[in-house]
Amino acid sequence: MDQTVQNYIANAQKVLIISSLPLDADSISSGIILKKYLLQLGKEVTLVCPADPDSVTSEYFAYVQSLPYFDELKLQDTIDIPLTDFHIIFLVDGRNLTQFYNSYKPQGKPINVSEHPIVIQIDHHAVATEQIATYTIQNSTVSSTTELLLTTVVPIEFLDKELALLAYAGLVEDTGNFKWMTSSTTLALASKLLEKNIDMQMIINQQFNAKSEQYMTLLKWCIEHIEYDKEHGTVFLKYTDVLRLENNFTIEDGLLIKDAFLQEIAGSIKDYPRGALLVEEGLNHTLIKMKGNNYTNTINIPQLLSKLGGNGGGHPNFATTHITGTIDEAKEKLTNQIESFP
Ligand SMILES: [Mn+2]
Numbered sequence: 572m573d574q575t576v577q578n579y580i581a582n583a584q585k586v587l588i589i590s591s592l593p594l595d596a597d598s599i600s601s602g603i604i605l606k607k608y609l610l611q612l613g614k615e616v617t618l619v620c621p622a623d624p625d626s627v628t629s630e631y632f633a634y635v636q637s638l639p640y641f642d643e644l645k646l647q648d649t650i651d652i653p654l655t656d657f658h659i660i661f662l663v664d665g666r667n668l669t670q671f672y673n674s675y676k677p678q679g680k681p682i683n684v685s686e687h688p689i690v691i692q693i694d695h696h697a698v699a700t701e702q703i704a705t706y707t708i709q710n711s712t713v714s715s716t717t718e719l720l721l722t723t724v725v726p727i728e729f730l731d732k733e734l735a736l737l738a739y740a741g742l743v744e745d746t747g748n749f750k751w752m753t754s755s756t757t758l759a760l761a762s763k764l765l766e767k768n769i770d771m772q773m774i775i776n777q778q779f780n781a782k783s784e785q786y787m788t789l790l791k792w793c794i795e796h797i798e799y800d801k802e803h804g805t806v807f808l809k810y811t812d813v814l815r816l817e818n819n820f821t822i823e824d825g826l827l828i829k830d831a832f833l834q835e836i837a838g839s840i841k842d843y844p845r846g847a848l849l850v851e852e853g854l855n856h857t858l859i860k861m862k863g864n865n866y867t868n869t870i871n872i873p874q875l876l877s878k879l880g881g882n883g884g885g886h887p888n889f890a891t892t893h894i895t896g897t898i899d900e901a902k903e904k905l906t907n908q909i910e911s912f913p
Pocket residue numbers: 597598664695715716745
């Protein structure tokens with residue numbers, strides 16, 4: 572357990588916890604578990620996540636809403652929160668400041684955490700290049716922030732059955748059901764959670780086996796539109812405004828296409844260790860979401876994307892960046908950079 576954080580907690584009464592963007596089971600689980608733990612210690616705790624429900628598919632949002640204690644988390648932007656009202660601010664499951672305010676909206680404004688004397692960051696992403704906290708618990712080798720929290724701040728014994736289920740959801744999400752970033756410590760933790768007789772099949776079903784017909788339709792569309800680049804060991808999917816209009820794709824369809832490509836295609840095809848989704852964002856901007864195979868991909872994805880102007884954030888086999896340039900320029904830059912790796 573981390574004694575420094577325990578001391579900070581002992582001397583504080585009002586605590587703010589911010590769960591990171593993107594909205595996912597790990598950021599929700601780590602925020603809620605920390606909140607419940609601090610409430611039990613008699614603290615006054617506010618927990619927010621600056622996400623919009625429309626940043627994820629409606630199916631995924633219905634799933635996270637069904638997780639235990641979800642109503643303990645307020646979905647609201649952080650800009651209007653008077654930070655000085657709190658003795659401690661916790662930032663969980665995020666590396667950059669953009670993960671702690673609604674940076675998805677062009678009018679989103681960063682919070683000024685640098686004015687606060689005690690900001691504690693708990694995170695398992697790549698080591699941050701910008702300092703946003705006064706004290707950091709960081710470990711990129713653990714599966715999830717849930718695991719990090721339960722080995723440094725919150726004792727596992729504290730978890731009731733509902734919190735154990737929530738923690739399990741966090742582990743399953745960030746490891747793809749123990750397919751990657753899974754160590755003996757992760758499985759030992761999972762084992763302790765299962766001892767609480769949680770309904771783990773509910774989590775598995777919601778995460779992996781409850782796809783909609785529309786998802787399957789769009790997966791078919793993805794498969795028909797991927798470009799196989801054998802020379803660079805990469806499959807690409809371009810999502811342009813023209814294709815979006817031609818097919819009458821809605822925002823929800825766009826999210827489903829992103830999920831289908833990243834979950835079923837990128838990193839899942841023999842001889843193609845990587846997959847990149849390229850999304851046209853206005854005239855001269857492109858969003859890149861890239862995933863690698865944990866066994867065959869030898870290129871560190873955040874490092875690769877940082878050469879195109881990314882911030883180096885993410886996990887070794889998963890990262891996102893926004894770059895200047897058209898979708899075709901983005902693809903060319905990406906293939907050039909892939910060539911520069913040994
Ligand atoms: Mn995480």
